[in-house]
Amino acid sequence: MNKAKNIGMILLVVMVLIATYGFFKITSLKKELKTSEDKASGMFKKVSEYDELLRIDSLLVIGEYDSAINAYTSQLSDKDVEEASGIQLRIDIAKKLSNLNRSQQFSELDLTEKDSLDSIQNVRISSIPREIKQYDSLNFVLEKTKVELVSIKRQLQRKSFGEYITFTNKKGSQFHYVGEVKNNKANGYGIALLNTGSRYEGEWKDNQRHGEGNFYWADGEHYSGNYINDQRTGYGTYYWPNGEKYTGQWKDDKRNGEGVFYGADNQVVTQGIWKNDKLVEEDKSKS
Structure with missing residues (x-):
């Protein structure tokens, strides 16, 4: 009788131990599940936050600096976003660009004297009256805006x-x-603004324009084509605000090789080597 009672006690203890183990195991699994759900929720939140930052970044591309500053500032309430995404740095850069934009006043000298980065002086437009130059520049700005909208869409698509x-x-x-940045340098696709008011959008390699890209000068001139090691090299087209353009081969930032020069009426003016x-x-x- 005592033997049977002892066996029963042992079985009861074993059952209690199994039940206790099961309880703790279930509790542990619930905690792991909760942790996984929290991580997943956090990841979705981060993706949403970065999507919002990308939307605000696009305001900088089209020159709406004040709107971008206000939108960035509204994000500062979330410290996690601020620390992970460098919002304060974005705000500082946006303010500097806004100040540059306000203070940028182009005189006649400004219109003809470009920054030293790659501009080509076209002797054919030097005798054009100032009023016509200004009209051509405004017309070119409208066309450039259309191109910029396409560029913004391309940037958004690249995530x-x-x-x-x-x-x-x-x-x-x-x-x-x-x-896009790799090893703390511009690598991949990106857009850069210069203090002079010029702008480049396209492909980069180690902080150098490398690959396909577009460069816009503040007075309306525009180059679209290939770059190698920060210089126009390969095939490309250079546009002047009055409608003239050169399309052909380039090397070391200059026209080298076969090329065609077109007038404002899109008719060939001259071509050759x-x-x-x-x-x-x-x-x-062929002229």
């Missing part, structure tokens, strides 16, 4: 989170850059 860096290139030009921005062999048979 860039809009990381900011500032750097000075070998030519001494300072860039405020937003786009170019060397260091000068036509050295004209092909009259």
